Amino acid sequence: MKVGLFVTCLVDLMRPSIGFCALKLLESAGCEVVVPATQTCCGQPGYNSGDRKAAQALARKVLDEFESCECVVVPSGSCSGMIRAHYPELLSEFPALKARVDALAAKTYELTDFLQNMVRLDHVPGRFEGTVTYHDSCSGLREMGVKAQPRALLAKVPGLSIREMQQPEQCCGFGGTFAVKYGDISARIADLKCQDVEATGADALVLGDLGCMLNIEGRLRRRGDTRTRVLHVAEVLAGAAGESRP
Amino acid sequence: MQITSQQFKQAASRKLNDAKLQKALGNAKGKLVVTRARSILELDNFEQIREAAARIRDFGMQHMDVLLEEWERKATAAGTIVHWVEQPQDVNAKVIEIARRHQVRKIIKSKSMLGEETGLNRALEQAGIDVRETDLGEYIIQQAGETPSHIIAPAVHKSRDDISDLFAQKHQRRRLTDIAALTHEAREILRPHFLDADMGISGANFIVAETGSTMIVTNEGNGRMTTTMPRVHVAITGVEKIIPTLEDVSLVLRLLTRSATGQSISNYLSFTTGPRREGDKDGPGEFHVIIVDAGRTKVLASDMREALRCIRCGACMNHCPVYQNIGGHAYGWVYPGPIGSILTPSYVGLENAIDLPNAATLCNQCGVVCPVKIPLPDLMRKLREKQVEQGLRPWGERLGLKLWAWAARRPGVYALLTRIAARLGSWAGGRDARLRHLPPGGSGWTDQRDFPAPQGKTFRELYAGRRGRE
Numbered sequence: 001m002k003v004g005l006f007v008t009c010l011v012d013l014m015r016p017s018i019g020f021c022a023l024k025l026l027e028s029a030g031c032e033v034v035v036p037a038t039q040t041c042c043g044q045p046g047y048n049s050g051d052r053k054a055a056q057a058l059a060r061k062v063l064d065e066f067e068s069c070e071c072v073v074v075p076s077g078s079c080s081g082m083i084r085a086h087y088p089e090l091l092s093e094f095p096a097l098k099a100r101v102d103a104l105a106a107k108t109y110e111l112t113d114f115l116q117n118m119v120r121l122d123h124v125p126g127r128f129e130g131t132v133t134y135h136d137s138c139s140g141l142r143e144m145g146v147k148a149q150p151r152a153l154l155a156k157v158p159g160l161s162i163r164e165m166q167q168p169e170q171c172c173g174f175g176g177t178f179a180v181k182y183g184d185i186s187a188r189i190a191d192l193k194c195q196d197v198e199a200t201g202a203d204a205l206v207l208g209d210l211g212c213m214l215n216i217e218g219r220l221r222r223r224g225d226t227r228t229r230v231l232h233v234a235e236v237l238a239g240a241a242g243e244s245r246p
Numbered sequence: 247m248q249i250t251s252q253q254f255k256q257a258a259s260r261k262l263n264d265a266k267l268q269k270a271l272g273n274a275k276g277k278l279v280v281t282r283a284r285s286i287l288e289l290d291n292f293e294q295i296r297e298a299a300a301r302i303r304d305f306g307m308q309h310m311d312v313l314l315e316e317w318e319r320k321a322t323a324a325g326t327i328v329h330w331v332e333q334p335q336d337v338n339a340k341v342i343e344i345a346r347r348h349q350v351r352k353i354i355k356s357k358s359m360l361g362e363e364t365g366l367n368r369a370l371e372q373a374g375i376d377v378r379e380t381d382l383g384e385y386i387i388q389q390a391g392e393t394p395s396h397i398i399a400p401a402v403h404k405s406r407d408d409i410s411d412l413f414a415q416k417h418q419r420r421r422l423t424d425i426a427a428l429t430h431e432a433r434e435i436l437r438p439h440f441l442d443a444d445m446g447i448s449g450a451n452f453i454v455a456e457t458g459s460t461m462i463v464t465n466e467g468n469g470r471m472t473t474t475m476p477r478v479h480v481a482i483t484g485v486e487k488i489i490p491t492l493e494d495v496s497l498v499l500r501l502l503t504r505s506a507t508g509q510s511i512s513n514y515l516s517f518t519t520g521p522r523r524e525g526d527k528d529g530p531g532e533f534h535v536i537i538v539d540a541g542r543t544k545v546l547a548s549d550m551r552e553a554l555r556c557i558r559c560g561a562c563m564n565h566c567p568v569y570q571n572i573g574g575h576a577y578g579w580v581y582p583g584p585i586g587s588i589l590t591p592s593y594v595g596l597e598n599a600i601d602l603p604n605a606a607t608l609c610n611q612c613g614v615v616c617p618v619k620i621p622l623p624d625l626m627r628k629l630r631e632k633q634v635e636q637g638l639r640p641w642g643e644r645l646g647l648k649l650w651a652w653a654a655r656r657p658g659v660y661a662l663l664t665r666i667a668a669r670l671g672s673w674a675g676g677r678d679a680r681l682r683h684l685p686p687g688g689s690g691w692t693d694q695r696d697f698p699a700p701q702g703k704t705f706r707e708l709y710a711g712r713r714g715r716e
Contacts, residue, residue, distance in 0.1 A: 007705050009654070013664045014698070016705035035709055038657035046651055048608060050630030050639070054651030061655060089624075138609035171567045175607025177643075182568075182605055183690030184259050189567045189607070190695065218695035221680055 001119070003031040004069030006062070008079045009041035010210035018210070021238035022075040022111055029119040036065040042082045047090060048176050056094075059087050063097070063104055071118065072108040075234050077140020077209050080110040085143040110140055112208060112233055116149040124153060126239035128160040130203035132231075135193070135216065136169045137209035150208060150233045157236060165196040174215040190219040197228060204229040206236055247365050247393060249594050251578030254601035261572040270405040271573055278399075278564040281508025282615070288510060289500065299501050300619040302494045303555035306486075307546055313455040313488045314537065320458025324520030327534045334540040337361075338369035341447065341480055344534055345375055348478050350444040356462065356469040357381040358449030359397055359558065360482050360538060362580040363593070366447070377447075378439045380468035385432055389416045395574030397581060398506050398560040403573045436468075446472040446530065450483035451502070451558070453535070456491040459519040460535055463502060463512045470516050479530035481518065486542045486554040498557060501617035505559035541593040550625055553588045555618040562612035562622060568605055577602060584612035584622040591629055597638055603629035642687065661706055668700040675699020 003026055007019040026033045043058030062083065066072045074080035084105045091101045115121040132154065140146035154160055173179065173189025180186075193216055197205045205220075205228055207213055217230035235241050250257070261267055286292050306313060318328050331337050337360070345353065353370060355377055361367065367388070370377045379388040383400040387393065390412055394400030401409070409428060414421035417435060422428050448469060450460040460481045462469045473479055489495055503509040522529030545554055563569040563583025574582030578599070579590045587602040603626040612622045633639050653660045675681050680696040683689070691697055 009664075012705040013668055014700045016701055016703060016708050019705040019709070037706065037710065039706075040654040040657060040660045043654075046647060048627060048630070049643070049647055050627070050632070050634035051647045051651065052631050052634070054647060057651065057655055138607070138611070142610045142614055169611075171607050171609035171611065173567060173607060175609070178604070178607050180688055180690040182255070182258070183693050183695075184262055185568055185571060185605070186607075186690075187694035188262055188571050192571075214698050215695070217698050218680070218691070221696040221698075222694060226678075 001031050002070045003033050003114075004066045004072045005033050005035045006039060006042070006066065006072055006074045006079065006083075007035070008074060008076045008210065010214075011075060012040075014210060014214065015232070017240055018075055018232045018234050021232070021234035021240050022073070024125065024238045025111070025115060025121070025234060026073060028123075028125055029115060029121045031119065034069055039065055042079045043090070044078065044082045045176060047082065047086065052090070055090055059090050060097070063087075063091075063100060067100055067104050070107065071114065072104065073111055073114045074108065075111040075208070075232065077110050077137045077144050077146055078211060080108050081139035081143030083108040110144045110146050110149075110208065112149040112153055113144060113146050115237075116152050121153065122156070124156045124237045126157045126237045126241065128157050128204075128236050128241050130159070131161050131163050131201070132204045132206045132236065133163050133165050133197060133200040133202040134168060134233075135165070135172065135197070135205060135207040135212060137207060137212045138171050140208050141169055146208065150206070153237055154206065154233065160236070163200045163202050165200055167196055170196070172212045172216050174211045176211065179215055186215070187219060190215050191223070194220050194223055194225070198225060202228065204231050204236070204241070206231050206233050208233045247362050247580055249579045249590070249598055251590055251594075251599035251602055254576055254578055254599075254605060257576035257578065258572045258605070261576050266405060266408065267403055267573055270403050270408070271570065273405065274399070274402050275570055278506075278508065278560075282505055282561060282564070285504040285508040285510060289504070295497065295500060296617055296619055299498050299557075299617055300555060302489065302498060303557070303618050306488045306490060307551060307554050310485060310488055310543075310546065313490060314485060317453055317455040317458055317488060320456070321520070321535060322458070324458050325523075325533065326458065326520050327532065329534060329536045331536055332539045334364045334538070337364040337482055337536060337538055337540070338366055340536055341366060341482070342369065342373045342375070344478065344480055345370070345373070345445055348444060348532070350375060350478065352376040352378070352439065352443045353445045353447055354378050354380050354439055354443040354472050354476065355384075355447040356449070356464065356472040357384050357400070358447065358482055359394075359580055360449055360484055360540070361447070362394060363540060366482075378436065378443070380436055380440070380472055381464070382429060382432055382466055382468075385436065386412065389413075393575070394580075395582065396560060396563060397558050403575065440471050440475055443476045445478040445480065446476040448472050448479070448481050450481050450487055450535075452489045452495055452498070453483055453487050453537075454489055454492055454495055454517070457517070457519055459517045461495065461515065461517045463499070463515055465507075465509075465513045467514055470514050473516055473518050474528045474530070477530055478532045478534070479518070479521075480534045480536065482536045482538060484538050484540060484542050486546075498618075502557050502559050505561040505615065505617040545592045548592070549628055550588060550592050552620050553585065553592065553625060555620050556585050556589075557618055559617060561615045561617065565611045565615050567607060567609060567611070584626070585620070588622065588625045588629065596629065596632055596636065600633065600638060603627075603633070646687070661704070664704045665707060668702055668704050671700040672702035
């Protein structure tokens with residue numbers, strides 16, 4: 001299967017290692033992975049800030065770059081949700097594009113959803129000694145239906161056990177530019193998430209979205225917690241968790 | 247009500263640092279979420295009922311004109327005196343006019359959020375009329391001289407201690423701390439007012455076209471007494487409360503009480519169809535209903551119309567991570583939380599509530615729990631788009647977005663900029679790979695959080711390098 005990997009702008013800039021983990025997982029599932037070299041961003045920052053025109057321009061760019069792939073896989077609930085749940089509305093002013101946009105939306109997957117439900121990955125390369133807790137990111141959960149998939153995959157990692165938070169589905173307070181515009185509200189919401197994470201006593205918080213990751217990790221460290229590791233699910237599944245910095 | 251939504255940011259910061267409020271919110275937090283979740287499980291077809299409720303509400307909006315006329319015919323036939331009012335400020339004048347005609351000195355009132363919109367209590371007091379809120383939460387708020395912070399739990403921002411102090415001071419009695427005893431004391435104080443009030447005022451949860459009735463959902467019995475005991479009753483309600491049939495009411499009710507308080511049904515459901523008839527044991531001698539537009543039809547004609555489906559259950563605020571942490575007052579007008587972030591700018595002007603549509607993470611927990619499927623995050627996003635279109639966003643933000651969009655459309659430029667940013671960030675992050683301070687514009691992030699540093703190179707350059715080596 002020819003799969004297009006959309007690494008997302010945050011992975012590209014902040015933690016490229018996550019992109020390589022996603023690549024490794026897709027290749028180990030037997031996919032032929034294409035990484036369009038001109039990819040930048042899905043347009044979400046513009047879309048959620050009310051700059052519809054900017055978002056439309058980027059959505060059209062993603063459409064051009066990825067529509068030739070059989071499937072598009074994204075290591076992020078919110079960026080895959082942007083394409084699947086929001087592109088059809090965002091590009092609704094361009095009826096000529098409708099068939100193409102709908103087709104792209106229908107074949108776009110969040111990484112763990114794709115690995116678990118599309119290619120039915122049995123064997124994961126990773127290994128992790130310890131307990132993890134999983135944060136359900138809002139878009140992944142509520143737009144893409146990602147809930148059981150990462151847990152099912154994590155359960156296949158030798159040595160790993162999962163301990164759930166009280167409220168794994170509660171928002172972490174990131175919200176894109178919200179985290180900067182309303183920093184104190186955002187940090188308070190993140191703080192409650194940190195308390196929930198710490199109460200599990202888990203060695204690592206695992207999640208599938210870089211936005212939440214930066215937010216929760218940032219607040220954990222500021223709280224003085226340097227022990228709890230914050231890992232992208234792709235890193236744990238691909239076996240890169242050992243290399244990632246605490 | 248005076249609008250203070252433009253001070254949202256400062257107000258929210260104050261609320262975050264208000265220890266008493268945080269304690270009260272902490273006590274309330276999760277309770278309504280848990281009870282709602284439990285009661286939804288009683289329904290084995292919740293999603294289908296939700297779909298049906300949304301359709302019923304949409305039908306009401308689409309045929310509002312015809313249904314309201316049908317309602318008026320039935321109501322008038324039952325002896326109800328119907329008034330139509332377009333502007334919010336005219337509601338107060340109309341109520342005062344009716345009160346004056348009947349030489350009313352004292353009014354008992356059950357909860358009305360529309361009355362909050364128009365500042366009804368204040369207008370009545372200024373007209374020299376004694377008005378008493380009888381819903382316990384509203385009574386507390388009135389005694390404290392405050393405004394509601396939640397649409398169904400108006401005093402949720404107050405702790406038991408606050409209320410003990412308030413009652414001791416206002417009632418001039420011994421300070422009580424037991425909730426049942428406090429409630430009993432409020433009843434004792436209120437009872438004589440029920441008996442000697444000249445007029446009752448209520449809102450309406452729905453008005454039913456089929457029967458010409460107004461209907462209220464309550465738990466304390468005060469609504470029943472308010473609508474039946476005084477000699478004159480005035481119900482005030484928005485045009486969007488129209489619902490076609492009693493059958494429709496029964497369906498929507500299954501969701502309303504469960505979504506609001508987690509009850510299968512409320513303690514009281516009061517339908518009022520006209521004044522007291524020959525042979526009736528109680529009921530007002532004269533029954534007025536004031537049907538109010540106050541911006542509703544303008545919303546109906548806009549792309550915000552789905553917001554008019556709202557049945558005022560409060561589930562969106564109970565589940566909102568922002569509301570949970572700052573409470574309702576910071577939103578600065580009558581309706582807080584996600585639905586308030588749509589209704590406030592729609593009713594009082596986008597430019598008077600700039601923050602509200604932006605002060606949300608778009609987590610969509612509100613959209614998931616809304617019993618009538620209002621796409622709250624989508625509507626907030628549309629309002630954000632309108633702010634951009636109308637030039638209401640700060641210039642720095644607009645410029646930033648323009649630059650970002652310009653670069654992101656040019657892969658070569660974008661690659662160069664991100665390479666520089668990745669290197670700079672990594673260098674600034676130092677050994678423990680975190681940034682304690684971001685430059686101006688990003689300080690909102692780092693005031694209370696670190697910013698994890700980038701790894702140093704971008705994925706695209708590393709990937710290109712790897713391909714080159716292969």
